[in-house]
Amino acid sequence: MKTKLLPLAILCGTSALLSGCFDSDDNKIEIDPPAPTQGTDKPDPTPTPEPTPEPDPDPAPALGTKLELRLLETTDLHANVLNFNYFSDKQDDKVGLVKTAALIHKAREEATNSVLVDNGDLIQGSPLGDYIAKIKNLADGEVHPVYKAMNTLDYDVANIGNHEFNFGLEFLQEAIDDANFPYISANVFKYDGDDDDSNDVPLFAPYLIQEKSFKDIDGEEHTVKVGYIGFVPPQIMQWDKANLENKVIAKDIIAMANKYVPKMKEEGADIIVAIPHSGLDTAEHTDKKENASYHLSKVEGIDAIMFGHAHANFPSARYAGLEDKGIDLEKGTINGVAAVMPGFWGNHLGVIDLTLTYQKNGWQVTDSQSTLKPIFEQDENRNVISLVANDAEIEAATHHDHEETRTWVNKPFAKVTSQVNSFFALVNDDPSIQIVTDAQTWYTQKIVQGTELSDLPVLSAGAPFRAGRGGADDYTYIAKGDIAYRNVADLYIYPNVLKVLKLNGAQVKEWLEMSAGQFNQIDPQSDDMQSLINPDFPSYNFDVIDGVTYQIDVTQPARYTSKGEKASDGQRILALQYQGKPVTDEQQFLVVTNNYRASGGGNFPNIGADKIVVDSPDENRQVVANYITYQSEQNDGNGLDPSADMNWTFAPINNAQIQFTSSNSDEAKAYSEQFEHIEPLNETNDAGFALYKLKLTQPQN
Incomplete structure (x- = not known):
């Protein structure tokens, strides 16, 4: 009698014929050999032939086999699920995953093989995100509207962005646990209170390796192991200190890439896709660099980089002139590695088309092309033309949350006595900043009363968050009269x-x-x-400091670059005074700001968490809302006067022809009539911004 041989490939997988197989306890499973015929030493006259091995269900591809793989990316959606601007309460076809979804469907239809990733900064950034986090909250099992939308699109994996931490770890976990896709982040670890790096436990899975079935160019199927690894700026520990201190730690992006990428290769990853929520900075790498995507291209084993965080497009003219740094804008590569960064708020879909060729050492990227797919374009008159239809499934899934958000943001709670806008915030003292700085001063003067800080003068720093960074219509505008939460968020x-x-x-x-x-x-x-405005300097780093008066002499060279590096010995700040007297170097001040700036955000000199003397738990935005309510009531309900106090201006320049850009709206042009030194040129540039002339023959304050 003979023991029947079971096909090993069926029991154990394709490698069993070579190496045996193991049960769950790693014990080798033995198959009994044929027993000799009983009662005789003679061989069986009709020996049973050796069984024919089962064919390998997934044999190695022939050398030279090619397959094409399309990588798709969304990033920096900032809770812009629908094509809607809650600040203006109007449809906005320049934003929204509801639009990007159509590009995703089309891109998939065009490709035989594809994967889809998201790169973070997802749950914060629009009033919808605020409403869910601050007003409605999320009950256990309740799905966040961003995941109601994303779960319809079959994402393969998502990365954690820095703004994911804005509402705290508990809310983040409650939000992402309803995502129908996994999350990764390789450089955030649980805080354990010791200095031993070897025992640090990742907060999220550092990486993921997925087995995917792809067809080669001849239609034959192959299993490819696609590895994904994600990163977030280590600066989260500064920007969200209140939410993260003694809970997590963040490590250097490149150090963690060098740690985990080799492990991914050891575990069989055929290709590795890095998903860093980190921009592109070609300067030398330093420990815990915020924008490290360029340096990831030098980490051996990474085959593609799908990055974000900078709210910019790659490849694009923004990165022209960097050929000597290994930037190829035609191919969309960084040091030969395929890369893409698809803007923000869903305005583009990032696409990388890879050609994989099977070689002696496995699947290798032998060609690539990176492209950006926009959701809109503009005609010669700068009218927005939507290029895709709304995704009906996303609209239906998020309709209820959208309507609740609209109701909430439009409920009036106070008044302003005149319009508030940021049209000229970069060239003139501005009411939209004045309200913020006044509110911060009001709050601080109250909380330091009776303390050892009460005798120090209070200064207040504010910047124009909406001054054209997101396009020619990305400006604050609040009409005279009722003010609602959407206006405060604006x-x-x-x-x-x-x-x-x-x-x-x-x-x-x-x-x-x-x-x-x-x-x-x-x-x-x-x-x-x-042109006056430096386009490489983000407007949110143009801090106005109220409580002092000063002039800015733009005939002098800038003292610092946009990255905070010393660029010259230039002295642009003139006549810095407090209450009419020159400010001395030793004079002490309290300066009110936010956690981002106070912890080093923007790389401002001499500013860091060690200088914090009031570690408030209150949001700046709520402080602004409370101040508007208070001032409106103090004015017998007639409203807050938002007038700017003109505490800063430019130093006079005779004869120079100076221009700047602003909104192309009728409201901006009408507002310019209030100022003798601002003159509309009745022209627009290629990006749709209106051009204005600035006359600086005399100071304006």
Whole structure:
């Protein structure tokens, strides 16, 4: 009698014929050999032939086999699920996953093989995100509307962005546990209180390896192991200190890539896709660098980089002139590695088309092409033309949450006595910033009463968050009369927390010198029209400090670059005074700001968490809402006067021709009539911004 042989490939998988197989306890499973015929030593006259091995169900591809794989990415959606602007309460076809979804479906139809990833900054950034986190909250089992939308699109994996931490770890976990796809992040670890790196436990899975069935160019199927690894800026520990301190730690992006990528290769990853929520900075890598995507391209084993965080497009002209750094804008590669960054708020879909060729050492990327797919375009008159239809499934899934959000943001709670806008916030003291800085001063003066800080003068820093960064219509505009929460969110779009620093006069001056990097240097001898605004300097880093008066001399070179690096010995800040007297280097001040700036955000000189003397738990935005309510009531319900106090201006320049850009709206043009030094040129640039002339023959304050 013979023991029947079971096909090993069926029992154990395709490798069993070579290496045997193991049960769950790693015990080898033995199959009995044929027993000899009983009662005789003679061989069986009709021996049973050896069984024919089962064919390998997934044999190695022939050398030279090619397959094409399309990688798709969304990033920095910031809770913009629908094509809707809650600040204006109007449809906005320049934003929304509901639009990007159509591009995703089309891109999949065009490709034989594809995967879809999201790169984070997902649950915060629009009033919808605020409403869910701050007003409605999430009950156990209740699905966040961003996941109601994303769960219809079959994402393969998602990365954690820095703004995911804005509402705390508990809310984050409650939100993401209803995502129908896994999350990764390789450089955030649970805080354990010791200095031993070897025992640190990741907060999320650092990486993921998925087995995917793809067809080669001849239609044959192959299993490819696709590895994904995600990263977040280590600066989360500064930006969200209140939510994260003594709960997690964040490590250097490149160090963690060097740790985990080799492990992914050891575990069989055929290709590795990095998903860093980190921008592109070609400067030398330093420990815990915020924008490290460029340096990830130098980590051996990474085959593609799908990045974000910078709210920019790659490949695009923004990164022109970096050929010597290994940037190829035609192919969309960084040091030969395929890369893409698809903007923000769903305005683009990122696409990387890879050609994989099977070689002696496995699947290798042998060609690539990165492209950006927009959801809209603009005609010669800058009218927005939607390129895709809304996704009906996403609309239906999020309709109820959308309507609840609209109701909430439109409920009036106070009044303003005149319009508030940010049209000229980069060239003139501005009412939208004035309200914020006044509110911060009001709050701080109350909380320091009776403390050892009460005798120090209070200064207040604010910046224009909406000053064209998101396009020609990305400006604050609040009409005279009722004010609702959507207006407060328009004034202060981030859920930052108020902090107070103690600084001396020299440090305040350097803060303002850094802010003055917002402007190009103006040649007073030139007859040519010169552009004032430095497009590489983000408007949210143009801090106005109220409580002092000063001038900015833009004929001098900027003292600092947009990255906070010393660029010159230029002195742009003139006549810095407090209550009519020059500010001395040793003079002490309290300066109110937010947790982002107080913890080093923006790389301002001399500013860090060690300078914080009031570690407030209250959000700046809520402080603004409370202040508006208080002032409206103090004015017998007639409303808050939002007038700017003109505490800063430019130093006079005779004869120079200076221009800047702003909103192309009728409201902006009408508002310009209030100022003798601002003149509309009745022209627009290629991006749809209106051009204005600035006359600086005399100071305006």
